[in-house]
Amino acid sequence: MTIGSKKTFNDLQFHKIKEIVARFASSRLGADAIGQFVPTNDREQLETEIAQVDEIIALLMSRRSISLTGIHDLRPLLKQATEQTSLDPKDFVIVAETLSAVRRIRKQIDNFEEFPLLRRIANRLSFPGRLEKLITDAIDERGAIRPDASPLLKQLTNKRRTLEASIERRLHALINRSPELISESVITRRSGRLVVPIKSGAVGAMEFVVHDRSATGQTLYAEPASVVGDNNAIAEIESSIRLERLRILRQLTAAFKAKEGLLIRNQIYLAHIDSLFARANYAIAHRCSFPRIGSLSLTLIEGRHPLLPQDKVVPISLSFGKGKQMVVITGPNTGGKTVTLKTIGLLLLMVQTGIPIPASANSAFPIVDKIYTDIGDEQSIEQNLSTFSGHVKNIIEIIKEADSSSLLLLDELGAGTDPQEGAALGLAIMEDLLEKGAFVIISTHLTPLKYFAIKHPAIKPAAMEFDHTTLSPTFRVIEGTAGRSNAFIIAGRLGLSARLIERAKGSLSQGEIHAEDILAELERNKRAINEYKDRIAHQLKEAEALKEEYAALLTAFEERKEEALSLRIRKLDSFLRDSQRQVEETLAKLSHSPSQARPQLAKTYKEIADLRAKLYAETVAFNKHQTGNTSSFPLQKVTVGQLVHINSISRDGRIIELLSGKKVGVLVDSIRFYTELADIFPPKKTHKTDKKPALI
Structure with missing residues (x-):
């Protein structure tokens, strides 16, 4: 079911975006398929196609692709084959190239195991290998029938070649034997027969059959x-x-x-694959993505009109739904109201066709059953309709069809007639559409419609921003406020004298002047609020960055502190161990020394031993504090393969060897390391892998 009429597609220029996407197709088959795209409201179909396009975008972003060259549309040839008994040999070159492409594409895609959706489509391609072999055995790459295309043809060709060789030998002998008769020493053909060019006066010298003569008549092409x-x-x-x-x-x-049936199915799958790659390449080239679909509201974030220069177009952000089913956009002429309507309408058509859109992936779109538009000049000389009459006739049809699953885009509602009567009609139409529950976006200059939008709970007012400093529109949509038409400002900018502008202002009623002042104040307040929100968002972003930076610095500090403490303890322990050993050696040497020296050395030895005991206690307390594990005491027993923590180097490792003297061999970061059992503690980290690292 198509969701738009021909008028809707023309208003939104849907055909132009299809033409742009079709340029990314690799074949005429894929381009034609894109040209036939129509939007759908089938959610399952949309979700499938969106997933397929996203998968191919991922494939292309991984710098991989497939070659889609050699794909041809075989349907004209199939039709031709039913209308005549045989095709031309060159036609079969096209068929063979397409069959070869099918075989190649299937093989290429079959290697992409991580892209199951694409593989599923490719697996539906059927490869008629026997047909390809029949064609390639009979027709060469230039489109000529091979001499050995069949046993009979091969036999006939060889027989003809033998006879021709025999004739040529005899003709060459004639040329060499009777050069005075020959006009030119070559063998040629006339009427399919081998002949020699002889002089016109040589006819009586031999028996010849003349088949042709030169333009001058001096040379005859004769068959002996x-x-x-x-x-x-x-x-x-x-x-x-x-x-x-x-x-x-x-x-x-x-x-x-x-x-035929198999080939037609292949054509469908090939066209679909080509269209998917075209859409994916378009998305990458134009920075497009898919929004979330199926939402009960429409949220467009940083949306760009796809037909405008992307380096110049101002992104649009607008949301409505969930109690706000209608948006009324106001603002100056040439401020971007119509472009906003067209942007939203065209992007929705693209999404419901499975084409990525130039907007943030955080956008969310509903799936609508119908899109109706009333945009542009509806004047018709043929039907004797004025611009206003044309709009009214179109809106009448829209009102008849509108329901809660429709999106309506109405540009300049109520314009083209007396402003008071036009506003009254516009208000009545807005109320009726609200009762029908349709999604509606309206642009207008009419003040009564602006006020209705401000006070109605189901309508969101929005304005096209106008920069009063530069006296020009910014083309940004400001939600929650009604905009002024700024007719006096624009007229002055274009050169209308201040005297005439002041006279025009004097013609306004006090109520109208007061209303414009209120709108101006609302616009200033809204702009100030938006600027404040932007500053808050910027400050929040900076605060988050500072928080992350502080957390990283804190983590790095804790790691350095732990390493520093561990290193100091290890150095001190090593110093005390060396000192104790030196004292023991000294005591041994002085065993025969005077008795008065030995008490002093014994006292020193005891002091060192006490320091080591104190150091050990502090090390245990330090480890307990770092791990929070009350069982962080040296392991008394270990087994090969056990995960442990080596306290002296503050790293986890695996036991690989048990040695005598309470020593063990451990593997840390693929490096073999030996230490004492007292240095071995329970592991600090949980290790998920069971694989043993390689020894070095």
Whole structure:
């Protein structure tokens, strides 16, 4: 079911966006498929196509692709094959190229295991290998029938070649034997027969059959009587060859027609694959993505009109729905109201066609059943309709069809007639559409419609921003406020004298002047609020960045502090261990020393031992504090393969060897390391892998 009329598609220029996307297709088949796209309200179909396009975007972004060259539209040839007995040999080159492309594409896509949706489509491609072989065995790449396309053709071709060689030998002998008769020493053909060019005066010298003469009449193309029989035989063989070639072409044509259903299905899948790649390439080239679909509201974030220069167009953000089913956009002429309507309408058509849109992926779109538009000049000389009459006639049709699953885009509602009467009609139409529950976006200059939008709970007012400093529109949509038409400002900018502008202002009623002042104040307040929100958002972003930076610095500090403490403890322990060993060696040496020296050394040894005991206690307390594990004491028993923490280097590792003297071998970051059992603690981290690293 299509969701838009021909008028809607024309108003929104849907055909132009299809033309742009079609340029990314690799084949005429894919381009034609895109040209036939129509939007749909089938959610399942849309979700499937969106997932397929997203998958191919991911494939292309991974710098991989497939070659779609060699794809041809075979449907005209299939139609031609049903209307005549045989196709031309060159037609079969096109068929063979397409069959080869099918085989290649299937093979390429079959290698992409991480892209199941694309593989699922490719697996539906059928490959008629026998048909391809029949064609390639009979037709060469230039579109000529091969001499050995069939046993009979091969036999006839060889027989013709033998006869021609025999004739040529005899003709060369004639040329060499009687050069005075020969005009030119070459062998040529006339009427399919091998002849030699002789001088016109040589006719009586030998028996010849003349088949042609030069423009001057000085040269005759003659067939000596001695080769007439063989030339006749060649003519008969040529006739047989023509019949055999025709039979081969008819046989290939019949085989081609027999696979019509399979080939048509392949054409559908190939066209779809090509269209998917075209849409994905378009998305990458134009920075497009898909919004969330199926939402009960429409949220457009940073949307750009796809037909405008992307480096100049101002992105549009607008949302409505969930209690706000209508948007009324106001603002100055040339401020962007109509472009906003067209942007939203065209982007919705694209989404419901499975084409990515130039907007943020955080956008959300509903799936509507119908899109109706009343945009542009509806004047019709043929139907004797004025601009206003044309709009009214169109809106009457829209009101008849509108319901809660419709999106209506009404540009300049109530314009083209007396402002008071136009406003009254506009208000009545707005109330009726609100009762029908339709999604509606309206643009207007009429003040009563602005006020109705401000006070009605189901309508969101919006304005096209106007920069009073530069006296020009910014083309940004400001939600929640009604805009002024700024007619006096624009007229002054264009050169209308201040005297006339002041006279015009004097013609306004006090109520109208007061209303414009209120709108101006609302616009200033809204602009100030938006600027404040932007500052708050910027400050919040900076605060988040500072928070992340502080957290990273804190983590790095804790890691350095732990490493520093661990290093200091290890150095101190090493110093005390060395000192204790030196004292022990000294005591041994002084065992025969005077007795008064030994008490002093014993006292020193005890002090060192006490320091080591204190250091050990502090190390245990330090480890307990770092891990929060009350069982962070050295392990008394370990097994090979066990995960442990090596306290001296503050790293986890795996036991690989048990040595005598309470020593163990451990593997840390693929490096073999030896330490004492007292240095081994329970692991600090949870290790998920069971694989043992390689030893070095």
